Amino acid sequence: MNEHDPKGIPQTTPRQSATFTQDINSDIRRAAATGIYDIRGGGAKRKVPSFDDLLFMGASISRYPLEGYREKCETSVTIGGLHAENPIELDIPITIAGMSFGALSGPAKEALGRGASAAGTSTTTGDGGMTPEERGHSDKLVYQYLPSRYGMNPDDLRKADAIEIVVGQGAKPGGGGMLLGQKISDRVAEMRNLPKGIDQRSACRHPDWTGPDDLEIKILELREITGWKVPIYVKVAGARPYYDTTLAIKAGADAIVLDGMQGGTAATQDVFIEHVGQPTLAIVRPAVQALQDLGMHRKVQLILSGGIRSGADVAKAMALGADAVAIGTAALIALGDNDPKWESEYNALGTTAGAYDDWQEGLDPAGITTQNPDLMARFDPIEGGRRLRNYLKVMTLEAQTIARACGKNHLHNLEPEDLVALTMEAAAMAQVPLAGTNWYPGKPGTSY
Amino acid sequence: MQTIDLSETGLREMNKTLHAQAETTNQTTWEIINPKGAHAIACGLDAPIEVTVKGSTGYYCAGMNQKATVNIHGSAGPGTGENMMSGKVVIEGDASQYAGATGHGGLLVIKGNASSRCGISMKGINIVVHGNIGHMSAFMAQSGNLVVCGDAGDALGDSCYEARLFVRGEVKSLGADCEKKEMRPEHIEILRDLLAEAGSDAKPEEFTRYGSARNLYNFDVDNAAAY
Numbered sequence: 252m253n254e255h256d257p258k259g260i261p262q263t264t265p266r267q268s269a270t271f272t273q274d275i276n277s278d279i280r281r282a283a284a285t286g287i288y289d290i291r292g293g294g295a296k297r298k299v300p301s302f303d304d305l306l307f308m309g310a311s312i313s314r315y316p317l318e319g320y321r322e323k324c325e326t327s328v329t330i331g332g333l334h335a336e337n338p339i340e341l342d343i344p345i346t347i348a349g350m351s352f353g354a355l356s357g358p359a360k361e362a363l364g365r366g367a368s369a370a371g372t373s374t375t376t377g378d379g380g381m382t383p384e385e386r387g388h389s390d391k392l393v394y395q396y397l398p399s400r401y402g403m404n405p406d407d408l409r410k411a412d413a414i415e416i417v418v419g420q421g422a423k424p425g426g427g428g429m430l431l432g433q434k435i436s437d438r439v440a441e442m443r444n445l446p447k448g449i450d451q452r453s454a455c456r457h458p459d460w461t462g463p464d465d466l467e468i469k470i471l472e473l474r475e476i477t478g479w480k481v482p483i484y485v486k487v488a489g490a491r492p493y494y495d496t497t498l499a500i501k502a503g504a505d506a507i508v509l510d511g512m513q514g515g516t517a518a519t520q521d522v523f524i525e526h527v528g529q530p531t532l533a534i535v536r537p538a539v540q541a542l543q544d545l546g547m548h549r550k551v552q553l554i555l556s557g558g559i560r561s562g563a564d565v566a567k568a569m570a571l572g573a574d575a576v577a578i579g580t581a582a583l584i585a586l587g588d589n590d591p592k593w594e595s596e597y598n599a600l601g602t603t604a605g606a607y608d609d610w611q612e613g614l615d616p617a618g619i620t621t622q623n624p625d626l627m628a629r630f631d632p633i634e635g636g637r638r639l640r641n642y643l644k645v646m647t648l649e650a651q652t653i654a655r656a657c658g659k660n661h662l663h664n665l666e667p668e669d670l671v672a673l674t675m676e677a678a679a680m681a682q683v684p685l686a687g688t689n690w691y692p693g694k695p696g697t698s699y
Numbered sequence: 700m701q702t703i704d705l706s707e708t709g710l711r712e713m714n715k716t717l718h719a720q721a722e723t724t725n726q727t728t729w730e731i732i733n734p735k736g737a738h739a740i741a742c743g744l745d746a747p748i749e750v751t752v753k754g755s756t757g758y759y760c761a762g763m764n765q766k767a768t769v770n771i772h773g774s775a776g777p778g779t780g781e782n783m784m785s786g787k788v789v790i791e792g793d794a795s796q797y798a799g800a801t802g803h804g805g806l807l808v809i810k811g812n813a814s815s816r817c818g819i820s821m822k823g824i825n826i827v828v829h830g831n832i833g834h835m836s837a838f839m840a841q842s843g844n845l846v847v848c849g850d851a852g853d854a855l856g857d858s859c860y861e862a863r864l865f866v867r868g869e870v871k872s873l874g875a876d877c878e879k880k881e882m883r884p885e886h887i888e889i890l891r892d893l894l895a896e897a898g899s900d901a902k903p904e905e906f907t908r909y910g911s912a913r914n915l916y917n918f919d920v921d922n923a924a925a926y
Contacts, residue, residue: 286920400801400820404784405743405763432917444803444822444841446861449916454839458819459778459797465758468738472759472781475714476743 278521289521290429292354292610292620294422294513294558294580299530301513301558302567304677305670306686309656317655324651325661328575330552331413331482331505334474338482338505339391339413341575342371343647344662345565348510348556348579349395349415349486351377353430353439354517354610355583357384359619361632362586364388366639370647375415375577378428378453378517380442381407388636393484396473398427398454401443405476413481413506414473416466418457418495419488421514421531421557423523427455428516433613436622467502484508489534489557490527496541496553506552508577509538513558515580517620518611531557531568533680539572548572549663562649569650570665571681585642586635588619701726706733710740720746722766736776741769744786761788764805777814780807783824796833799826802843808897815852818845821862827897837864838874846893848901856909860916864909865890867901875925876915880908 256262267273281289310316317324332338347367352360354377361384367374373391376382380402386392394411396403408414419425430439432448440447460469470483485499486508499507511531516524535555542548555568556577568576583589589597591604596616600607610620618630654662657669671686672678678691685691703713713731720726727748734740734754741750742762752760755773764783771779774792778800785805790798793811800816802824809817809826815833818826823843831849838854840862850868857874863886864877873879890903915922 459800468758472739475739
């Protein structure tokens with residue numbers, strides 16, 4: 252660049268605005284051109300305080316580590332033993348979060364079932380009903396009871412190993428989902444009782460109840476229909492975790508699924524994904540506090556989701572008091588979504604591998620988030636299942652390795668005392684000391 | 700006839716007994732006495748039996764019903780016939796909110812009035828109300844028929860999809876994207892059958908049909924004011 256103007260006067264370096272960044276400017280231009288808000292899939296992309304801001308201390312003298320690869324570190328978890336005749340027994344505390352048939356292809360749902368079953372854990376249906384693919388390949392299947400009630404029927408309820416009443420989702424607390432017309436194929440339309448090709452909107456609230464007292468009666472109804480055999484989970488977005496957990500327990504939930512803002516969605520408004528909800532790190536301790544205040548910690552299980560990626564995340568969630576975690580986006584990546592091998596095709600869609608999030612368009616080159624038969628045919632559910640199984644096993648091994656280093660013979664024995672925080676924000680949210688101190692903001696008996 | 704006294708037999712035991720009836724049961728007629736507004740009475744039935752509830756019920760009576768006929772000789776609480784798949788539910792009295800919500804099939808007959816959100820998100824159920832219905836009825840209704848022999852409250856059929864709404868009396872207001880539709884011979888035929896099955900002597904010709912204008916089927920910024 253010429254540093255002088257034609258008169259020879261030095262020019263200042265062009266400076267991008269920190270407020271009107273290139274990303275923001277492109278959002279504005281897109282809104283101006285289309286007249287409609289941006290709809291996309293995935294979770295929040297902005298950086299928020301996260302599990303990356305926590306570290307395990309490991310053991311030295313004051314704590315005693317276990318021998319890696321030799322001493323046992325248990326990973327099993329039982330979910331829903333409070334009221335259900337048949338609680339869910341999982342080998343690992345990592346479950347597959349609810350994702351709809353419609354958002355995902357049938358082969359993708361099959362792969363989730365194959366991978367989860369091979370790893371000894373459960374999968375979950377989503378908005379749109381239960382498909383034979385996922386029931387047939389999932390040893391343990393959680394059936395979501397959603398506000399939309401698409402495909403909801405008592406036969407499938409009775410085929411489920413657990414029922415998850417979805418009240419909210421971390422990517423969009425208070426909001427409903429969408430499935431744009433491109434993905435309403437004949438099969439999806441039939442399952443959802445909708446005309447083919449329309450932009451379908453899912454309700455943001457259950458149509459036949461209005462609050463916690465109604466939820467309690469709704470749980471009673473579902474238990475009566477299924478003979479009190481299977482656990483009832485209640486899934487809430489991590490918006491007001493203390494109160495929502497309290498009310499879900501009061502309503503009789505066997506387990507709480509708590510979903511932070513890094514949690515994904517098939518499709519909703521970008522403004523919702525980025526600006527509504529709380530980070531996953533921030534919602535664990537209030538929920539655990541609610542469980543403890545009611546004497547229900549470890550009796551009503553807490554399943555945490557929202558951007559869980561590794562064994563370290565699993566271990567941190569459990570150290571903060573969760574009983575298990577659920578993964579959604581990470582599972583899709585394990586199956587092969589956003590894989591660089593499709594880079595040229597992502598480029599053709601105006602994006603790049605790792606950033607593709609227009610799942611609502613039904614054009615996923617990986618054949619996972621689509622109903623297009625040609626694209627779906629690219630995806631091998633057996634290979635996808637193998638990859639997911641490997642990923643789940645690796646996460647488990649990672650979490651075990653950390654737990655042993657902290658001297659724990661079960662992942663559930665991890666505790667907040669095993670952690671320190673790298674930032675003040677993380678220390679405050681996780682209520683663990685800032686590294687190098689014995690203090691966190693808000694700790695009783697300390698001052699700022 | 701088999702009689703279950705709900706003041707002596709608990710809810711669980713009652714539903715368990717009804718659920719145990721197979722398709723070929725010869726115990727086809729059941730009576731439930733002393734319901735006293737209990738919730739979840741006779742929900743999840745899945746056999747061609749006839750159950751008569753002698754008194755008023757609480758929430759979700761006959762929820763997710765399949766194949767059975769449930770008669771309520773009283774008034775019904777919220778969510779009666781919720782998500783029913785088939786069979787028939789008849790309420791001799793009035794129905795509270797969300798009657799027939801998300802129902803996929805079967806026939807729900809309300810001999811009295813229904814409260815708000817009757818037929819909300821209905822997905823194929825047929826509902827016949829002899830009296831009036833409250834506001835936001837058939838909100839987001841997807842398919843099936845809602846027949847109202849009396850009047851309808853505010854915002855009828857708001858954001859509905861392909862459900863057919865028939866009202867004999869006045870409609871206080873139509874919801875977003877709901878409009879008056881032509882009454883064609885096939886609609887008269889549908890109505891005639893439903894009214895006969897529901898025991899109503901109303902004439903099909905007296906009804907007006909309402910349904911989706913289909914303007915909100917796809918996102919368009921020009922429709923933003925409709926929401």
